Amino acid sequence: MQQILFFLIRNKNFLLSLFLFLISFALTIQSHSFHKNKFINSANFFSGGIYSFKNNVNNYFNLKEENDLLLEENARLRMQLDSFDEFSTIDNTDSTFTHSKFQFETARVINNTYSKSKNILTIDKGSQMNIALDMGVISSKGLIGIIKNTSAKYATVQSILNINSQINAKLKNSNHFGSLIWNTEDPNIVQLIEIPRLAPIIVGDTIITGGKSTIFPEGVLVGTIQSSLLNKDKNSYTLNIKLFNDMTSLKHVYIINNKDTEEIKKLEKESDDAE
Amino acid sequence: MQSNVYFILSFRFIILVLVQVLLLNNINFLGYINPYLYILFILTFPFNGNKSLLIVLSFLLGLTIDLFGDSGGVHAAACVVIAYLRPVILKFSFGVSYEYNSIKINNVEFVQRLIYVGIMVLLHHIVLFSMEIFNTNHIILVLKSTLISGIFSIILIMSSISIFSKKSK
Structure with a gap:
């Protein structure tokens, strides 16, 4: 018993820092997963x-x-x-569209x-x-x-x-869907992945949100196509999208x-x- | 005398956190490089002070920075690591008897000070970036960020030490 106590006292700094390090490590891991970082965030x-x-x-x-x-x-x-206004004068009987x-x-x-x-x-x-x-x-x-x-x-x-973000988006012209991700390289360029090879890709085309999720309505502006890259499997494109927003x-x-x-x-x- | 020391320490803690969060976190030189001046608190903590106290204070310091930066616990972890290893690095850069000679950071030779600051800063940054990026595929990114951010921080810390130190001659 005494030896355990001596051990604890002798290594108290090591144990203390190990303990605190593990706490911070746990907080880090937690912050890597969406929705779980409840304690340390700037919304307090x-x-x-x-x-x-x-x-x-x-x-x-x-x-x-x-x-x-x-x-x-x-x-x-x-x-x-x-x-x-022009449209609504023609057809204002259907009240579901006004809300x-x-x-x-x-x-x-x-x-x-x-x-x-x-x-x-x-x-x-x-x-x-x-x-x-x-x-x-x-x-x-x-x-x-x-x-x-x-x-x-x-x-x-x-x-x-x-x-961690992955948002559903599509080509405005042809309605082909893909997912928006970010490769951390440029704060004004994001990537649209899994666009099928059939889709007509023209540099400068507009990308809008897809409306498949409940989060965004369909047709929120995202950006324009800057360049495209055919994936190794030759079945889908990865597009570089220049955002309309200046995220900075x-x-x-x-x-x-x-x-x-x-x-x-x-x-x-x-x-x-x-x- | 003792309460005076505590007052200076808490004053330094608050000022460094505010400077880091409101000013330095927004520099983003070349897109992503920020200097981390706040570890000056750990570097200049009295060399013969209580080591356990330093570890706890460093944890709180890092956690406060994390709170503002939404970064989980990466700063807290990096701060705890350098606070724990500080005695070893002090011994390495200033010789075995640093504790008894009442050495202060502002009256040691430039080279010794640079070695001490350099090792502490690089150690802090490498822990910080490897925890923040947390992916073995991006080791080059970790090293690059550590090096560039580190040089930036070292310059800033060395100049802050010489600007804010009292004339000892």
Whole structure:
């Protein structure tokens, strides 16, 4: 017994550091898997508060660019609204089309990373504003990512610049589906994999989200084809996609809430259980 | 006297965390290279101070950086490793009797200081990047990041030491 005690006292620094190292190792492993990193994330009161203070200061430097961007988006939306009005005068009897199942919530990005292999954004809206896990996040120019963690006032977003992200997307012209991934090399280029060889690939073509998942509506802009590569098995393409978004300077984002998510999830779970 | 030391240590802890999180994490030189100045806290911790205390404080320091960077526990792990190995590296760079000669980091020779800072920084960075990337296919990326980020950090740490040290002559 005494020898065990002596051993513990003699090696107390080693045991202490081993213990702390194992804790950090566990936290690291945990953060490698989506949805499990509950304890150490920047969506908490402490770091969220400091980040939003920093953002309050930084905001003044970009007011002009932000205004330009919002004006641009306003103009585009106004144009869409005009064309929508023309249609709606012809056919406004079907009330199901007037209620979109997607709700949009605006938020500000208070912290943004794009230089790591797993990039996370922090935004200043949280569960108080009905933000929940797995909601999609876009900006006025296109796709950004998916909500990963929420606290009362803040939330973190796993951006598409994250090796864990895999988002369904398709060619706008031919509707061929693939998955969007990121190879960590350039924060403005992502990869679209598993595009069938039949698909007509033209450099400069637009890529949009596929709408196969409940997270994003169909047709959110992603980017344009920059180059293509036929895989070794000669059956599918890997495309390099240049994003419309500049992922290195994000300010205002929209969070997409699909009102039908619960219903769809429940239905799918029931069918799974039935098998 | 003792409370004065604790005050300076906690002040340094907070300032280094804020500088790292708000300023240095946003540099992204050449796309992904950031200097990690905050380990200056571990480097300049009193050489004859309590070793267990240093290990616990380093863990907290790393964890705070992780909290802001959403990086799990990679900084905490790297900090614990260098805090534990610090006595060995001190002995290697300043000789066996560093503990009794009341050596301070700002009045040793430049070369000795560079060796000490260099080993600590590179050790920290290699643990940090290998845990962050965590993939044996990307060993080259780990080494490249360690080297470039390391040089950046060493320059920044050496200049901070000489700027903020009191004149000892």
